[in-house]
Amino acid sequence: MPNRETAADWSQGVPLTRILPLVDYWRTEYDWRRCQTMLNGLGQYRTEIDGLGIHFLHVRSRHQNALPILLSHGWPGSVLEFVKVIGRLTEPTGHGGNGEDAFHVVIPSLPGFGFSDQPTSTGWDMERTAHAWAELMRRLGYTHYAAQGGDWGAGITTRMAQIAPEGLAGIHLNWPFVIPAHIPTEGLSADEHAAVASANQFLGDGSGYFRQQATRPQTIGYSLADSPVGQLAWVYEKFHAWTDSHGDPENVLTKDEILDDVMLYWLPDAAASSARFYWENRSDVTLNLGPVEKVPVACSIFPREIYRAPRRWAEQTYKRLIYWNELERGGHFAALEQPEIFVNELRAAFHNPLFRERLAQ
Numbered sequence: 001m002p003n004r005e006t007a008a009d010w011s012q013g014v015p016l017t018r019i020l021p022l023v024d025y026w027r028t029e030y031d032w033r034r035c036q037t038m039l040n041g042l043g044q045y046r047t048e049i050d051g052l053g054i055h056f057l058h059v060r061s062r063h064q065n066a067l068p069i070l071l072s073h074g075w076p077g078s079v080l081e082f083v084k085v086i087g088r089l090t091e092p093t094g095h096g097g098n099g100e101d102a103f104h105v106v107i108p109s110l111p112g113f114g115f116s117d118q119p120t121s122t123g124w125d126m127e128r129t130a131h132a133w134a135e136l137m138r139r140l141g142y143t144h145y146a147a148q149g150g151d152w153g154a155g156i157t158t159r160m161a162q163i164a165p166e167g168l169a170g171i172h173l174n175w176p177f178v179i180p181a182h183i184p185t186e187g188l189s190a191d192e193h194a195a196v197a198s199a200n201q202f203l204g205d206g207s208g209y210f211r212q213q214a215t216r217p218q219t220i221g222y223s224l225a226d227s228p229v230g231q232l233a234w235v236y237e238k239f240h241a242w243t244d245s246h247g248d249p250e251n252v253l254t255k256d257e258i259l260d261d262v263m264l265y266w267l268p269d270a271a272a273s274s275a276r277f278y279w280e281n282r283s284d285v286t287l288n289l290g291p292v293e294k295v296p297v298a299c300s301i302f303p304r305e306i307y308r309a310p311r312r313w314a315e316q317t318y319k320r321l322i323y324w325n326e327l328e329r330g331g332h333f334a335a336l337e338q339p340e341i342f343v344n345e346l347r348a349a350f351h352n353p354l355f356r357e358r359l360a361q
Contacts, residue, residue, distance in 0.1 A: 010237075010241075030259050047136065050128065072153030073107075075113075084336060085342055111129060112273030112277055113274045137165075147170075169295075172297075172298040172349045174300050177309075178316070195309060198306070209238070220272070231262060243337055296352070298322055300342075301324070301326045
């Protein structure tokens with residue numbers, strides 16, 4: 001354990017006074033079996049796609065006309081990001097909705113994350129994962145479906161929309177990847193100025209983890225695989241920086257929710273394999289994945305996102321932008337932080353007439 005930081009805030013990383021109580025709770029009170037039982041109760045499955053074992057949750061609604069939706073997490077997330085929304089999506093009548101709001105839910109673990117296999121060769125980037133997710137939905141028998149994602153999940157979902165596999169009727173993103181390749185220096189609106197400032201802040205002060213994982217994932221993997229406290233701090237820092245929590249992640253997440261997520265990196269020894277996803281996608285660090293031409297796109301913008309895309313830039317990228325909403329609460333882990341708002345956004349997005357029109361095709 002290192003000695004105490006010299007700064008009086010989080011600027012040098014997780015303060016010692018914040019990590020010690022969480023470590024003590026993990027050591028003396030935390031119950032992994034509770035999380036294990038929850039996951040088993042939801043419905044866990046594995047299948048092999050393109051030579052790799054893929055773990056996923058699959059929860060069907062009792063409503064006959066429910067819309068299948070594929071939810072993709074990112075880093076340092078996991079399938080647990082979405083556990084609070086599963087019931088709201090599959091059983092809407094018990095959560096302020098009606099039968100028309102119902103979804104069948106599919107939540108895969110990314111390659112190298114959680115209980116999916118860890119690739120033993122290079123090539124598992126966002127595009128290959130997007131093809132795998134389309135194959136997963138085909139195997140499950142879904143002929144028409146929607147897809148949703150944030151963080152790397154947003155990139156995978158965007159790649160799916162660009163591939164436009166048969167059956168994909170529309171996508172929803174809570175972190176649109178739409179920074180222009182060449183940002184103009186004049187004529188920027190207020191929200192565009194804010195977007196440039198937040199992007200520059202991230203690239204300057206907040207992206208050290210990104211650069212390390214995108215360039216030397218194996219090196220950081222040794223340290224994280226060797227130390228549970230190191231793995232916890234590596235993830236906990238991002239819950240502090242990226243949640244809408246007034247500087248304290250435990251204002252919006254419980255200790256159990258934080259540690260459950262960390263356990264899906266610690267137990268399967270996924271520190272290096274999840275970091276390698278950054279290396280695989282290192283050419284896409286500009287957050288500019290190119291246009292989406294055919295598939296309808298819906299976007300929900302949460303106030304404490306790392307980078308808030310301006311609508312004008314999104315319209316230049318998403319040629320069929322059918323829904324845009326800027327929320328008052330929530331951060332990077334939208335479904336985990338604000339499950340009710342997140343679900344309402346999905347309902348609003350996929351009730352859009354333009355989406356329903358494509359769904360009927």
